[in-house]
Amino acid sequence: MNEFIDQLRATSPWEAVAAALGLAYLLLAVRRNLLCWLCAFVSTTIYLFVTARASLYMQTLLNAFYLVMAVVGFVDWRRGRTDSGEVLIRHWRAPQHIGAFVAVIVATLANGWVLQHSDAAMPYVDSFVTWGSVITTWMVARRVIENWLYWLIFDAVGVWLYYSQGLLVTALLFAIYLVIVVRGYFTWRREVARQAAASPAAAEAQHVAG
Numbered sequence: 001m002n003e004f005i006d007q008l009r010a011t012s013p014w015e016a017v018a019a020a021l022g023l024a025y026l027l028l029a030v031r032r033n034l035l036c037w038l039c040a041f042v043s044t045t046i047y048l049f050v051t052a053r054a055s056l057y058m059q060t061l062l063n064a065f066y067l068v069m070a071v072v073g074f075v076d077w078r079r080g081r082t083d084s085g086e087v088l089i090r091h092w093r094a095p096q097h098i099g100a101f102v103a104v105i106v107a108t109l110a111n112g113w114v115l116q117h118s119d120a121a122m123p124y125v126d127s128f129v130t131w132g133s134v135i136t137t138w139m140v141a142r143r144v145i146e147n148w149l150y151w152l153i154f155d156a157v158g159v160w161l162y163y164s165q166g167l168l169v170t171a172l173l174f175a176i177y178l179v180i181v182v183r184g185y186f187t188w189r190r191e192v193a194r195q196a197a198a199s200p201a202a203a204e205a206q207h208v209a210g
Contacts (some may be wrong), residue, residue, distance in 0.1 A: 018046035019173040026177060029140060030088040030184040032191070037074035041067060047170075054165050055121045056128035065134055075139035080143055086103065089192050090143050097146065100135045107131040121165055129158045145192060148185035152178065 002034040022042035028036035044066035080088045092100075108128040117124030132154035139147035155177045163171035 009149070012050065014046050015050050015167065018043045018050060019169045021046075022173055023176060023180075030180065030187050031079070032089075032188075034074060034077055037070045040073070041070035044070065045106055050167070050170075054167060055119060056126055056161075057115065057118070057120050058123075058126040058163060059161075059183050062133055063131045068139060069137045069141050073137075076141050077143065086191075086195070087143060089145050089188055089195065091192075092139070092144050100150075102137055104128070104131045110124070111133050122161060125157060125161050129154055129161055132157075145185070145188045148181045149190065151181040151184075156180065 006019040021039045025036045025039040025043060028039060048064045048067075051057075053064060063085065077087050108124060108131055111127035111131065112124035115127060115190060120126060136147050136154060138151040139150065155174045158174040159178075160173050162168075162174060
């Protein structure tokens with residue numbers, strides 16, 4: 001316990017700020033608030049430098065991707081609204097989920113094999129979290145409800161990855177994420193039912209491919 005506290009005290013203030021903004025992003029995303037993308041943009045800008053210093057190269061690339069997706073997500077959420085101004089939620093069909101998981105596994109194996117010949121830390125785990133997060137972040141930006149279920153998997157692995165590299169604040173953040181994503185899924189699911197009951201057009205749009 002003392003070792004954990006010492007490591008926590010040694011945490012970079014920048015990492016703490018990035019973690020706080022990352023938490024704010026997720027809480028706002030649960031509520032489908034557009035400000036979540038502003039928090040995501042600033043948080044990932046900081047994490048670009050934090051992960052690079054920790055030799056988590058795939059996580060560094062992932063954060064560069066997050067910067068782009070923060071803009072894409074903001075634009076898509078702003079456009080994809082119901083008549084009342086609420087963000088419209090979508091579903092993915094089974095073939096899309098199968099394709100997503102196959103893509104993550106193939107990318108993880110290929111990427112991990114390349115990185116194991118460098119000084120990268122935990123190349124296969126880093127790659128798995130990275131490519132899983134790429135797919136899942138795209139789902140969030142496109143308002144796909146199943147993103148919350150995907151995050152349960154990749155955030156759980158992320159806790160282990162960041163803790164093993166001494167990024168304790170980030171590891172704690174990911175552990176908190178696991179609780180929030182469960183809440184996010186059920187919150188969005190209730191909203192899906194409400195949107196479908198309120199508007200037949202919204203119900204049809206929920207099944208459009210994202």
